[in-house]
Amino acid sequence: MKIGELAKRTGVSIRMLRYYEAEGLLKPTRATNGYRHYGQGEIRTVERIKLLGSAGMTxxxxxxxxxxxxxxxxxxxxxxxxxxxxxxxxxxxxxxxxKLAQSRAILESFLCDIER
Amino acid sequence: MKIGELAKRTGVSIRMLRYYEAEGLLKPTRATNGYRHYGQGEIRTVERIKLLGSAGMTxxxxxxxxxxxxxxxxxxxxxxxxxxxxxxxxxxxxxxxxKLAQSRAILESFLCDIER
DNA sequence: CTAAACCCTTACAGTGCTGTAAGAGTCAAG
DNA sequence: CTTGACTCTTACAGCACTGTAAGGGTTTAG
Structure with a gap:
């Protein structure tokens, strides 16, 4: 599958897929024309990267x-x-x-203060 | 209290305290010599900012x-x-x-894979 | 009085993404 | 064969912080 399709299937921009590669997280094969080619497994990999990343992981x-x-x-x-x-x-x-829980608690205390 | 003391008490760098001010989160008074002067309450404020910030809030x-x-x-x-x-x-x-919980679960599954 | 310790402002730098643009090749459908 | 949709690389830009440095006052202890 080419990069555009992987992007559509994972919701990760083409830009970022190429960035993942630059950072060594993906190693797509290259067709003779230079196009990147991804296997099915990459979908899962990208989704994991996405998830871990969204949790604040570098x-x-x-x-x-x-x-x-x-x-x-x-x-x-x-x-x-x-x-x-x-x-x-x-x-x-x-x-x-x-931290998140603490933060959430603060927000809720703010809400209480207001509703007073 | 001057900025250095506030920094020490909160563990937030002087740089960041000034940045907070620039962003409108703190409004210290100024002595005639231009030095910032913070009240006791600012300690709490800064700690809250710190906490909310550490939870990923802008x-x-x-x-x-x-x-x-x-x-x-x-x-x-x-x-x-x-x-x-x-x-x-x-x-x-x-x-x-x-997300964090999901992410954590993934990490743990990785751990399982390894320990196999 | 002088030196150490603070404080002030301005500004440039770096990190980790993320978007966008430029310039150019490739491919598939009509 | 041409056009539109893709793809490639390189590179500049912006965001939200965060550090550091430069250049210059202020304060305080010795």
Whole structure:
């Protein structure tokens, strides 16, 4: 599938798909004319990137575990460090969730103040 | 209190305190020598800004309800629209929390894949 | 009085996206 | 064969922060 179609299917702009590639998150094959060609699996990958990104994760961070998860490349050596990265990211996510909850509480207290 | 002290007490850099002011979130008085002077209440304000900001809220967004909450200025007219803004922000916070939960789940599934 | 420690303003830089534009090749339908 | 829809690369721009530096006053302790 070409880039336009992937963009439509994932809701991610062509611009960003190319950016993902530039950052090393996607590695589409190239047709002889230079056009990028994506497999079906990329849809899922992009959707995950999108989701992780929307949760405030940096592409550089996502990149750290994406290759290993896709099952491409060696899953031996680096995966020990990867585990740590994952644990750390989960911890960060939890911290963010806590902040978000606090923040939400403040907003609601504001609402109370107004409705008084 | 001068800016350096406020910075120390809140953990927000001097740079950012000035930035908050430039964006209209803080309005310190000025001594005759031009030095900014903050009251005790500003500590709380800054901490709230910090918290809301750390939850991914833009300063422009925070600014929308901060004045009304501080009790300064008119609390009549704009507060109807303010209520809407607050509701919307709460909704957004909930959406973010959902994304975060999804994201976290993905990370954990990655962890499972590895530990297999 | 002098030096250290603060404060002021202005401004440029960098990060992580994200859009848009320019200039050019490719492809498919009529 | 031409036209419209795609694609490619490169590059500039903007947003929301955030740091740092330059150039210059103010304050306070020794």
């Amino acid at each position: 592409l550089a961070t996502i990149k750290q575990f994406l290759p290993c998860v896709r099952g491409e490349g060696p899953v031996f050596e680096p995966c020990d460090e990867l585990r740590n990265v994952l644990h750390e990211q989960i911890k960060l996510a939890d911290q963010k969730a806590a | 300063l422009a967004t925070i600014k929308q309800f901060l004045p009304c909450v501080r009790g300064e200025g008119p609390v009549f007219e704009p507060c109807d629209e303010l209520r809407n803004v607050l509701h919307e922000q709460i909704k957004l916070a909930d959406q973010k929390a959902a």
